[in-house]
Amino acid sequence: MIRVERVGPLATIQDLGRPGWFDSGVGIAGAADRASLRLANRLVGNPEGAAGIEALFGGLELLAQRHLTVAVTGASAPATVDGRPVGAASVLEIEEGQRLRLGWALSGLRSYVAVRGGIDVPPVLGSRSRDTMSGIGPAPLRPGDVLPVGLPPRVHPIVDVAPVAAPLAGRxxxxxxxxxxxxxxxxxxxxxxxxxxxxxxxxxxxxxxxxxxxxxxxxxxxxxxxxxxxxxxxxxxxxxxxxxxxxxxxxxxxxxxxxxxxxxxxxxxxxxxxxxxxxxxxxxxxxxxx
CATH class of the missing domain: 2.40.100.10 (Cyclophilin-like)
Incomplete structure (x- = not known):
């Protein structure tokens, strides 16, 4: 389980969306930066489409309520575990009672947090994504929310860090x-x-x-x-x-x-x-x- 202690301007649960519902007037939604969510999931051994957290500008703080394996990708928001700086796009082992904090992004707009097993909220129309336009899917995160984590997959992380560049800050x-x-x-x-x-x-x-x-x-x-x-x-x-x-x-x-x-x-x-x-x-x- 993960407890949300703090959110920035907006934090939502996102996977790769809900295709196949256009005839019912429902869009796909899903992660705005699909590549960053896929990378975060691969780092922790999840299927690429597992649900994670999308945080706008950073400002997110999470409390581990059991041992968790996580990865943070996307915008270059400085991350710390109990105040200790940790690398971007790296595999992090967080123990019960420890806090993962994301500072304000230095470049880019959206950060992604994947946890081994995925965020296991109930799916809506086959997806755990929040569609902010239609209001479908789990509500935006608020302090005090407790998020369930799914069963860990059989595949284990095989790298410690992915050598990816931060989002471009210039033109x-x-x-x-x-x-x-x-x-x-x-x-x-x-x-x-x-x-x-x-x-x-x-x-x-x-x-x-x-x-x-x-x-x-x-x-x-x-x-x-x-x-x-x-x-x-x-x-x-x-x-x-x-x-x-x-x-x-x-x-x-x-x-x-x-x-x-x-x-x-x-x-x-x-x-x-x-x-x-x-x-x-x-x-x-x-x-x-x-």
């Missing part, structure tokens, strides 16, 4: 496929000119962007679109002209034109981008020619 270059509605814009190439910055109005639904340098996007067609499906990584442009890159809890339909779609391999990087961080889009034709 990001994000690869984008042309979208299905880029012809709705008089100057669609402007998406790839100059730089954008991540807005403070950003969450698990989407990374909202402000123009930093370069021309604003201008609609060439003034009509309204019928509601159509939205994919992870879709760059939707509302009337304000400020693009939104859809992330894990995105709506499954929408009525604003999609000017581009972020390459799946780059979605995790967008999910780790902090408010104020600059990014540039680069147009690609196919994943093999990115």
């Amino acid at each position: 990001l270059t994000i690869r984008v496929f042309p979208g299905p509605r880029d012809d709705w814009f008089a100057n669609a190439p402007a998406l790839y000119e100059g730089e954008w910055t991540v807005s403070s109005d950003t969450d698990r639904v989407g990374a909202r962007l402000d123009r930093r340098t370069g021309p604003p996007l201008q609609r060439g067609i003034s009509g309204e679109l019928p509601t159509e499906g939205m994919a992870l990584g879709s760059i939707q442009v509302p009337p304000s002209g400020q693009p939104v890159v859809f992330l894990a809890d995105h709506p499954i339909t929408g009525g604003y034109p999609v000017i581009g779609v972020v390459l799946d391999a780059d979605v995790d990087a967008v999910a780790q981008a902090r408010p104020g961080q600059p990014l540039r889009f680069r147009r690609v034709i196919s994943a093999t020619r990115a």
Whole structure:
């Protein structure tokens, strides 16, 4: 068992989501940075899709109520066990009564804590993920919550630390496929000119962007679109002209034109981008020619 002693701005339980429910109006949700959750789970010997904790900006404190094997990945939030600094992306053995603390992230936005056996809360529609848009899944964590831990898998951790880089703190270059509605814009190439910055109005639904340098996007067609499906990584442009890159809890339909779609391999990087961080889009034709 794990007792939650402190949370930062937001901490939720996440796995790799609940695919297969689009026809019922339910999105996939799951970890915003899928690669970081997968890595944390591999480090402790879990299946990649086991449920862990996603912590926004850090600020998380957990009390072990029995021996636990854990790993922390994602944003570079300094971690300590009973005040002793421990390495990022490393396997940690925490004894009963010890506290794992995450400080405030120095780069990146979301940290992931995996525990051997996984967080064993009841699944909803086959997933333990919290969907912040629909409210499906376990509630966001609060101090005093006690989280059950599942049975440890037969596979044992085989490394002590994974040599992975922290999320980039400078300008990001994000690869984008042309979208299905880029012809709705008089100057669609402007998406790839100059730089954008991540807005403070950003969450698990989407990374909202402000123009930093370069021309604003201008609609060439003034009509309204019928509601159509939205994919992870879709760059939707509302009337304000400020693009939104859809992330894990995105709506499954929408009525604003999609000017581009972020390459799946780059979605995790967008999910780790902090408010104020600059990014540039680069147009690609196919994943093999990115």
